[in-house]
Amino acid sequence: MISNFITMNGYGLYVWLSFSVVFISCAIVYFRTKKTLKKYEQDFLMELQALTLEEKNKALENSKVAQQILATSSKVN
Amino acid sequence: MFNFFSSTNIYLLIQKLIKFINSIFFLILVIGLTFALILSPPDYLQGDAVRIMYVHVPSAWIGLACFSVITLLSVFNFIFKIKNFYFINKSIAPIGLLFTCLAIVTGSLWGQPTWGTWWAWDARLTSMVILMLFYIFYILTFKLLNKKELIIKVSSVIAIIGSINLPIIKYSVEWWTTLHQPASIKITGSNSIHSEMLLPLMVMLLVFLLYAALIFLMKYKTEIIRIKKKNINRN
Numbered sequence: 001m002i003s004n005f006i007t008m009n010g011y012g013l014y015v016w017l018s019f020s021v022v023f024i025s026c027a028i029v030y031f032r033t034k035k036t037l038k039k040y041e042q043d044f045l046m047e048l049q050a051l052t053l054e055e056k057n058k059a060l061e062n063s064k065v066a067q068q069i070l071a072t073s074s075k076v077n
Numbered sequence: 078m079f080n081f082f083s084s085t086n087i088y089l090l091i092q093k094l095i096k097f098i099n100s101i102f103f104l105i106l107v108i109g110l111t112f113a114l115i116l117s118p119p120d121y122l123q124g125d126a127v128r129i130m131y132v133h134v135p136s137a138w139i140g141l142a143c144f145s146v147i148t149l150l151s152v153f154n155f156i157f158k159i160k161n162f163y164f165i166n167k168s169i170a171p172i173g174l175l176f177t178c179l180a181i182v183t184g185s186l187w188g189q190p191t192w193g194t195w196w197a198w199d200a201r202l203t204s205m206v207i208l209m210l211f212y213i214f215y216i217l218t219f220k221l222l223n224k225k226e227l228i229i230k231v232s233s234v235i236a237i238i239g240s241i242n243l244p245i246i247k248y249s250v251e252w253w254t255t256l257h258q259p260a261s262i263k264i265t266g267s268n269s270i271h272s273e274m275l276l277p278l279m280v281m282l283l284v285f286l287l288y289a290a291l292i293f294l295m296k297y298k299t300e301i302i303r304i305k306k307k308n309i310n311r312n
Contacts, residue, residue: 033292
């Protein structure tokens, strides 16, 4: 039964190759997208931290998104 | 109501949606793969090669759906000048390109055991390659052009011209004699696919849709951060 599952009655090469191509491509795109997102979150945090306290407070007051990124910074790092 | 669509609210919603998709994705993936590779029956003619359908068909559908959304939003953007549509399109295009490429590759892998050839320049296959080229041109406008207004104009024109290809892809199997089989699943009319194969196909479609949504949300979130970063620099 396991041997039938692997060989797919002679079509194993095509079936497994198709599924592998799809899942490897999807995994690469997922990890690249996640990496880019994290990079932008970190860059944003660095820019925020480079501001003076007054500028930082102003930026945080004006932007809930900035607050959110700052709040989740522990996850980012 | 329009306040709900502010970048802040959208950002919070994106975070919740990403968490939700992450929490259910692997369970649905395992169910989908179990159905597709083990539980679904082999085809009476194609044997187990039919299992390629469970990755090929959802890929092709999502490839087509993404371009349809891009075209629709490009038209709306032309008329209503809503900036958000530009960022949505920019986030969707790579997903559409990925799934179109996957549909072509898996189609080729399915073609060899069933048609006896990896590739044929028939109407369906050629029109899918044209769709892939339109995706590449569309994405290149974001990479090569600098002015946002120009990017919106050029990318919208590419999307609208490319949309002519969508009905050609859909009806190519009816208008011309092709190696590709006619549609087995129809929105109107009866399906020529057995429910034992239709169910795994729908589960795999859900898996692919969740994956596409996850990538879209992550890319869109990146775009929002990019805008906020620019705003900080301006202040």
